[in-house]
Amino acid sequence: MKPTHFLLALGLMTTTTHAAAPIPPTPPDAVKQPHVVKAPFGAERQDEYYWLRDDKRENKQMLAYLQAENAYTDTVMAPLKPVEERLYQEIVGRIKQDDSSVPYRERGWWYYSRFETGQDYPVHARRKDGPGVDAASIQQANAAGDFDGEEVLLDVNALAKGKDYYQVGDYEVTQDNTILAYADDTNGRRQYTIRFKNLATGETYPEQITGVSANLVWADDNRTLFYVENDPETLLTKRVKKHVLGTPVAQDALVYEEPDDSFYMGIDRSRDDKYICIGVESTVSSEQRCAPAADPAQFVVLAPRQRDVEYQAEHLGDRWVIRTNADGAKNFKIVTAPSDSTSRKDWKDWVPHRDDVYIEGFELFDGFTAVAERSDGLERVRILKAKGEEEYVKADEPAYSMGLDVNSEPDSDWLRYSYTSLTTPATTYELNVSSGERRLLKRQPVLGGYDPARYVTERVWVPARDGTRIPVSLVYKKGFEKNGKAAMLQYGYGSYGASMDPGFSVTNVSLLDRGMVYALAHIRGGQEMGRKWYDDGKLLNKKNTFTDFIDVTEYLVRQGYAAPDRVAALGGSAGGLLMGAIANMAPDKYRVILSQVPFVDVVTTMLDPSIPLTTNEYDEWGNPEQKEYYDYMLSYSPYDNLKAQDYPAMFVGTGLWDSQVQYFEPAKYVARLRDLDTGSQPVVFRINMEAGHGGKSGRFRRYRETAEMYAFMLDQLGVAEPAP
Incomplete structure (x- = not known):
């Protein structure tokens, strides 16, 4: 078949006559091939698009289908190219191109990364410590283009060339x-x-x-x-x-x-550089083995693994300091142990467990300890001083994100921490724990006249259908009226205990300036409200994640934040599972759904231990080799629950080389969705043929992808372009 005929057969080219209007583009139609997916206990399911999986990424028929989807997306998006270009220029126009990170000192050198104008990748560099050399002076030199005395470690632009x-x-x-x-x-x-x-x-x-x-x-x-x-x-x-x-x-x-495939593994040096430690961690258990960095011949287990006991240990001085959920400390506590400890029997409670405070982590210093905590859905940093006094680092907004920053040296009175909100760009502060002095080290520069005073952020609590109160962070432009007419983008994740905290986004400003509302739903499955929040959104409680998101949408519409027919939803990876679930459960609540690298074929993937991440995540999703979990997962798996109904407009994205959520999951999902969707809204599928889970590499190229997706969304929501 000639190339032109092949494209016509797939519906990727349209024919016109002088007397007729252009024929709307027809999406690709993937071939069906019978395939049975079997569970160990005998259950069987038909998967007519299983053939799209090719672990080597070489199958010509599969690649042709993906290329056809890209060509179809090109056709659908062609009229929106001006909007996409304008969005892209707005977004990159807010980014300071010759920016640099806040330097940190380590072993007599100051390390940092910087960008050069027009370049996509960073330059990693360092400068020798000396009189008058500090984070502020280096930042000033970098801003002035003065690189005298700089030693380039890696010029990633040169490495990435070609x-x-x-x-x-x-x-x-x-x-x-x-x-x-x-x-x-x-x-x-x-x-x-x-x-x-x-x-x-x-x-x-x-x-x-x-x-x-x-x-x-x-x-x-x-x-x-x-x-x-x-x-x-x-x-x-x-x-x-x-x-x-x-x-x-x-x-x-x-x-x-590591013999157990349900564990991830990592290595690190201890806080005081005395030890090299190997850490292994599953969803519900962890174990650490360490050896002296001066002679790492024998690694000794700090405490043997035990199911439902997690711990992470750091060493400073003559003791281990350990964050753990042992002994029923669901929200974690901090204990100490002597340097030669090899058993939990040596652990002594230091920072006790609390039902209303979740301990996320800590940083050890010679004279104090900084503890990262959560309460009421917000982050905070508590400082524990050597003599027993304690204080909290202050925040000034109702919804924000605060956390420990790079604190590379323990022999310091200065604590670095980060702060951001939906209106405040990422900020790095340095607080002197002894004197109380605070220094602003850096605030993310936002060009183009951005003024945080022009925007408003708030926190609302939404009653879920089971009575649970769900925190939601909102941002919109000052002067916004809750009259039920606006367009809204709602984002959610809700898996792995990953908390989605309100942080500044240069991309969202373009939405706010067009009158949209941005809502961040802190749904169950994350850890914003503590460990129970996570437990209530995984395994046999997973559906709470989906219903929470839908309940938030309904509440915000009732309260006038958005028009019922102008709501968009966005999620990626496990958040893409969320998007697939809400599309099946409440398609009428959303005008458009944006789903990036979505985990939508839950049962088939979790039945296959050869797929990356599967065995590690039995305690997150369940093991479908067991009928109870199989049945529950099957009841919400987006691919398996597609049915004949009107679906919202959708923008689905993936990367051919994704190792986290393999490309064939969204490919199969889109193919089956096209078969069953009774509606008339467009479904586009963008495949990045040269990238993986995180999209394209480089600082600016990923914003091209965002601009395309947002252009699609704005068109579907009927959001008008602002005047020049």
């Missing part, structure tokens, strides 16, 4: 500050390659280590690097190995191998 995708996931410098190890990814699949660079000579060593995670730790000898090797099929973090510079990679010694 590549469709490029990311440096981690980089670490030896304790003597002379050798750099870094891990890079060239397709977005999060399978990294480790490379080595001599910082004195600029030489890049020939040795490379492939198939690893982005997690690197040097030993004190400045020659031995510990890294995590991934399983080549499941991509799970499986083995910790060590590489000695100058020796064959094939001879790298195995340090530890």
